[in-house]
Amino acid sequence: MAVDKHCKNLHRAPSPEQCMDHYGCIYENNHLITLLVNPVDGSITDANRAACEFYGYPIRIFRKLHITDLQADPYAGLEDFIVQGMPGDEHGANRVFMDRHLLAGGQVIDVEIHTGMMSMLGRSSIYMVVHDISERVRSEQRLRESEERYRDLVELCPEAIMVYSGGTILFANKQTEKMFGKKKQELIGQRIESFFSEQYIRSAKYNKLMTWGSIAKERFRFEQRFIRHDNRIFDVEISGVPIIYEEEKALQLVLRDITESKKEVERAVKLQDHRHAVVFPLEEKAELEKLYIPARTLSGDFFIFHKIDEERVVGMIGDVTGKGITAALNISALRVLFADCMEVTDDPLQVMKELNQKAILHLGEDYIAGCCFCLDFGTGLLKAAGAGINEFIYVPKDREGQCITVKGAPLGMFGDSEFEEKSISFQSGDRFCFYSDGMDLLFDSQELSGSYEYLTDRIAGASLQDDCTWLSLSIK
Template identity: 85%
Template sequence: MAVDKQCKNLYRSPSPAQCMEHYGCIYENNHLITLLVDPADGSITDANRAACEFYGYPLRIFRKLHITDLQADQTSGMVKFIEHGMPGGEHGRNRVFMDKHLLAGGQLIDVEIHTGMMSMLGKSCIYTVIHDISERVRSEQRLRESEERYRDLVELCPEAILVYSGGMILFANKQSEKMFGKKKKEMIGQRIEAFFSEEYLKSAKYKKLMAWGSTAKERFRIEQRLIRYDNRIFDVEISGVPIIYEEEKALQLVLRDITESKKEVERAVKLQNHRHTVVFPLEDKAVLEKLYIPARTLSGDFFIFHKIDEERVIGMIGDVTGKGITAALNISALRVLFADCLEVTVDPLQAIKELNQKAMVHLGEDYIAGCCFQLDFGAGVLKAAGAGINEFIYVPKDQESQCLTVRGAPLGMFGNSEFEEITVPFSSGDRFCFYSDGMELLFGTQELSRSYEYLTDKVAEASLQDDCTWLNLSIK
């Protein structure tokens, strides 16, 4: 019987006093900023410790205030609180809204207010929980300002810029109108393929990147030929980088029209190829075989032959720093400088020294690796001087090849550089092989003395890291 009585006491409903004590413990120790508001007039009937600390009012002052006394906008008063915060519906549905409140010290705070109805000692009141969202509001404001600055900057960019995500254009700058042939508002929400024929977007890499949309993780750069809906052709360089745009992962695409520059490159390639179709100036004295393969569209390698007289030829093989148009321009400049040097001397060592001084003046930080050589068929000797290309191969008839060294720094690197010249006697059936450093990356020294067919086949199978030039001179 004692046990039954104890169990009944254990599960007996708590008294009102116990409920109030339990509520007071939870309410007062809650870290959430909490107020009790009279729905009749908006007066604050109670505030917990967190509210007192946050607003800076002691409890006795709080109980004399109305909810409107906390609002920064005094004109709206109780109307705003009732309109946005008054729980409604049959069951007193909870409400959430944002407002600006004033602390006791006059500081303005952005708050998010959660309200609900509750009954306390038989009287209804609005249970109000307040969250300080000032930092969140400031962060959102900074984000909006950042996006506005972003828009201002990209509008000034001379290239077309898009923000692309999920296969759709989210943003386009003014310059993109020129490339796409449409107003910005007509582009937003559309796919790039809506303006350029899809059948011409052939690059597998391009399609993959565009399909990724918001999931690309690295920067990329590709070239793509696009044909617009009006059949206008664009060669475009597309640079992409992952960004966060309006809280979404996206790609920022910069589209640069390189149509004209591509045409310039094509013209430069034709000119470069034409210059390298030359034959050896004294065809009755030696046979020239040449292997010339650019790693990219335009090569930084070159070779020159100049007939001195009926018995002598001076030549040069070289590699300029850089690639593309810059390299092509430097090669053209060097040809002019080399021709000027030959007005002064036809000796390889002296020509190299002259070229070094001219390169210091005219080529700035662009260096040139080269090897200059002269074949004197009357005397049966070859002279060679090195400047960055410091070795070549001599293959006597029916004998093993010899790798010969001519020391010297690249042209234009040092004004006081010292260069080395060697003299090699030759006779009928001998061979000389000159080559750029791209060939050294692919072949060993012994291989470089092998046949044109062998080298051509092996280069065709290789992934080129640099331009490759190889000259083979067979003495008749």
């Protein structure tokens, strides 16, 4: 508190006029809510303009009140105020405490009170500077409630969830106990590595996680294999998102045990690879070369050959909607539907019509792009119909390839779809190339009529946007 040269020390008995001028200057016009309280009986001896405006009392009323009249707690007394607000040592050091006060209109306000002792005209008073902290208290309450709701929701979650920052676990839900093999209380304050050892060299993303702590700025997801302290192996998918936890930056991690699902995927991959290891049913009639490269673990591409007799083979190349297990299941369903069609017709156009109706009935909105073809070696005729895969290449012997278009919407998209069929006469030395959309994204039609070796070399360094399947049938 600044003091002018006329009133440096009130204990030197300045004149009343000097003190009142000083008092009016630094007290009455102060924007801080300020009260003077008699420490003997708790009566309010003065209040500045800011206090009158805040509490809603005119000064004449204020001077009739006691400090206990402002306290919202009906059981609070002068003794409580003195214990909290009276300076506790010989130096008169300021005190700070929180209370709840009543305004003139009955509204309860949370306040933070700073008190100290001052002497005016030989009389000691407790001066109070009052700060309205209602909004801060409400914000803290909302934060506490939010954290409680967060904890309740997280505890109900079937996935292992933890909060991680600065290299340590700050919070863990009940589900983490199953994965970590420890009580969640034992996890707090520990590092993830304290419970697992990596089977393989750490991934770059896992290394980042261990050093990120509280500096990640966006959500992320990766997979990691762990060996627990009891040698149990876990394949874990770790998803993370930056959050504010207890007013600090942190990461919320969701750890999902994907050990069994990965085993299912591995089994599906082996089955898919086995199915694509087929040879052409009439090897003495044509030579098959094939490229089959999934963009991910499980491909949505497929190809099928069905032998009608010793002269005819029906084939289909296709791409189903979606990836992973869903795609694998749809391919399996389509193989069954295709086999059903073979009981009715071997004409590619009719096969497409039949499959379109069956796809609408059984596959819902999972569409299938495909091209169906029939090679009749007895007549030397190929028939082909398209449904989403709308072109293939015919390469006559010793001549350049021709791109053949067969129009038609993907199977299962429209109930009244029309499909186009084209017929091409062939002879020994001719070649047909069928391919999925993934190949079409990487190569032009001239390249797609190239050799197996050429495409293999080119695709080796390519960044795949989709599954790639390419079939070359060379007529013998």
